[in-house]
Amino acid sequence: GKVDIETEMLVLGAGPGGYSAAFRSADLGMKTVMVERYATLGGVCLNVGCIPSKALLHVAAVMEEASHFADVGVAFAAPKVDLDRLRAHKEKVISKLTTGLAGMAKARKVELVRGYGNFLDANHLEVEMTGGAGQDRTGEKKVVKFQKCIIAAGSSVVKLPFIPEDPRIVDSTGALELRQIPKRMLVIGGGIIGLEMATVYSTLGARIDVVEMADGLMAGPDRDLVKVWEKQNLHRFDKIMLKTRTVGVTVRPDGILVKFEGEQAPADEQKYDMVLVAVGRSPNGKKISAEKAGVAVTDRGFINVDKQQRTNVPHIFAIGDIVGQPMLAHKGVHEAHVAAEVAAGEKRYFDASVIPGVAYTEPEVAWVGVTEAEAKAAGRKIGVGKFPWAASGRAIANGCDYGFTKLIFDEETHRIIGGGIVGPNAGDMIGEIALGIEMGADPVDIAKTIHPHPTLGESIGMAAEVFEGTCTDLP
Ligand code: FAD
Numbered sequence: 001g002k003v004d005i006e007t008e009m010l011v012l013g014a015g016p017g018g019y020s021a022a023f024r025s026a027d028l029g030m031k032t033v034m035v036e037r038y039a040t041l042g043g044v045c046l047n048v049g050c051i052p053s054k055a056l057l058h059v060a061a062v063m064e065e066a067s068h069f070a071d072v073g074v075a076f077a078a079p080k081v082d083l084d085r086l087r088a089h090k091e092k093v094i095s096k097l098t099t100g101l102a103g104m105a106k107a108r109k110v111e112l113v114r115g116y117g118n119f120l121d122a123n124h125l126e127v128e129m130t131g132g133a134g135q136d137r138t139g140e141k142k143v144v145k146f147q148k149c150i151i152a153a154g155s156s157v158v159k160l161p162f163i164p165e166d167p168r169i170v171d172s173t174g175a176l177e178l179r180q181i182p183k184r185m186l187v188i189g190g191g192i193i194g195l196e197m198a199t200v201y202s203t204l205g206a207r208i209d210v211v212e213m214a215d216g217l218m219a220g221p222d223r224d225l226v227k228v229w230e231k232q233n234l235h236r237f238d239k240i241m242l243k244t245r246t247v248g249v250t251v252r253p254d255g256i257l258v259k260f261e262g263e264q265a266p267a268d269e270q271k272y273d274m275v276l277v278a279v280g281r282s283p284n285g286k287k288i289s290a291e292k293a294g295v296a297v298t299d300r301g302f303i304n305v306d307k308q309q310r311t312n313v314p315h316i317f318a319i320g321d322i323v324g325q326p327m328l329a330h331k332g333v334h335e336a337h338v339a340a341e342v343a344a345g346e347k348r349y350f351d352a353s354v355i356p357g358v359a360y361t362e363p364e365v366a367w368v369g370v371t372e373a374e375a376k377a378a379g380r381k382i383g384v385g386k387f388p389w390a391a392s393g394r395a396i397a398n399g400c401d402y403g404f405t406k407l408i409f410d411e412e413t414h415r416i417i418g419g420g421i422v423g424p425n426a427g428d429m430i431g432e433i434a435l436g437i438e439m440g441a442d443p444v445d446i447a448k449t450i451h452p453h454p455t456l457g458e459s460i461g462m463a464a465e466v467f468e469g470t471c472t473d474l475p
Pocket of ligand 1: 012013014015016017018025035036042043044045046048049050051053115116117118152153155172173193206284287288319320322326327329330331394403425450
């Protein structure tokens, strides 16, 4: 067959995984082609994920803080929200980053092919070209011949089959478009993405109901962290419906009628002006004709890889959301570097002990490593050092003395194996605990490290001191 482009390395997808893999491949001297269907680089994270959500969450955090300032003697007028300008601000943040990436690709001579890729065999990808600003297919097809490939095709939102199409019913991408601020909004799915969006919309004026099938919101971190978040957030919600399912959605001109079933389901249908479906993301493994390349895809659409990010086809690697949980940008970036380095002949493997998770809510909840719940379930003997921010001068000064920091250590090895923080900037601080775990630190290492005073980060040193006392047999 015809070949339009020949390359040593082909990267499929230009999200955080894909662009990191392409840049590293090019830096290591490989001729690199990156195929992406959208006009901009950055994938979900930069265009409709991490970055736009954080741009809006920052605005929400400032508004929220300002609204409490009357208590300290500084009163602001009620906020006036200009949605057009807020949207434009968010777009500007995105375009700064995506054009930056395009520049970095150019500087490295990474060739960008804009179109939708499907494998023809283990060395050829057919790209149906897309044009303009969107994903319109132009009808033109190009064939890329490659020696090695890194699949970084990411994930897509999960849709609920019984939910009708309506502009007032959105997924996270639609919610980030900020078309309207509803009076009453339903968030289906009490995970991080749903709760981040609930934070934004409620600060902008919406009343929120959230429905979740599990018995708690924000699966992942220990419940003591989530409890603090909950207490600070009850004011946003009219109803938090746990162990409850959404079973029917009817679209009417005057609103969206939703029926629930389950332990905390209201008897009557509820009416909303907007519904956000945030029930998870599924990998794109079944959408790239992987079978033609011989790459095995699981029933759920994941591509299994070994510690070197290799698929079952040795010259084809996969990284990011498409290879499994946790579906987080920072995980994909690290996998990308491993894949590119291994492809370039280096002896590397992905050996992260821990991958931090953060809910960028108000306040933030961050955790890393083994949780207390996991340790208990595994019958592991642990010690916990908890430092309540009520004893932190900076937290009191900043009005966030409800937060806390905890460290979890293994009773046998005395090493830190996990930790969690709830409070403003928790996400910015959790990296220190991740570092401690990766370096095999024991509590003394952290307790004896001088942290600057007065900071919220100091709480990590204090949490270590809490159980330093319990480890008197340490050298
Ligand atoms: P993606 O970012 O999904 O990129 C895949 C790319 O491949 C896409 O651009 C897609 O268009 C392209 N593609 C797919 N198939 C083809 C094909 N056949 N041909 C051509 N191109 C193709 N993670 C965090 O770590 N922190 C956060 O704060 C955070 N917030 C989030 C908020 C929201 C609302 C959402 C939805 C996600 C968030 N995430 C966050 C998750 C994060 O966005 C993903 O983990 C990350 O984008 C995954 O990167 P990736 O490279 O694997 O795939």
